[in-house]
Amino acid sequence: MDIGKGSVVIAKAGRDKGKAFAVLEVLDDRTVLIADGKRRPIERPKRKNVLHLQATRATADCVTSNRQLRIFLKDFQNHED
Numbered sequence: 001m002d003i004g005k006g007s008v009v010i011a012k013a014g015r016d017k018g019k020a021f022a023v024l025e026v027l028d029d030r031t032v033l034i035a036d037g038k039r040r041p042i043e044r045p046k047r048k049n050v051l052h053l054q055a056t057r058a059t060a061d062c063v064t065s066n067r068q069l070r071i072f073l074k075d076f077q078n079h080e081d
Contacts, residue, residue: 001055003032008058008076011048020073020080021046021053022060037069056080 003009007023011034021034024045032053033045040046042065058076063069 001057003050003053003055006059006061008056008060008073009034009053010056011052012054013052014048016046020056020077021048022063022069022073035066035069036073037066041066042069 003023003026005023005026009021009023011017011019011021019036021036021040023032024035024042025033027033027047030050032048032050034040034048034053035042035045060069060072063072
């Protein structure tokens, strides 16, 4: 699966391992900016190597605020479990 802008991903490495994030921007073929709306708000995204992320089929294209992003990712993780 391809990781692009708006994709929902799961962190496979680092202190965020197992948590869901939304991809805000693709910087290059190896690096993306991700946010979860809480620890990593949209205004301060985390830079992450795509090798450390697992793509999912979900997308978060319509999310515009941190609150919406938190609710969307919480619902996503509840359905995944």
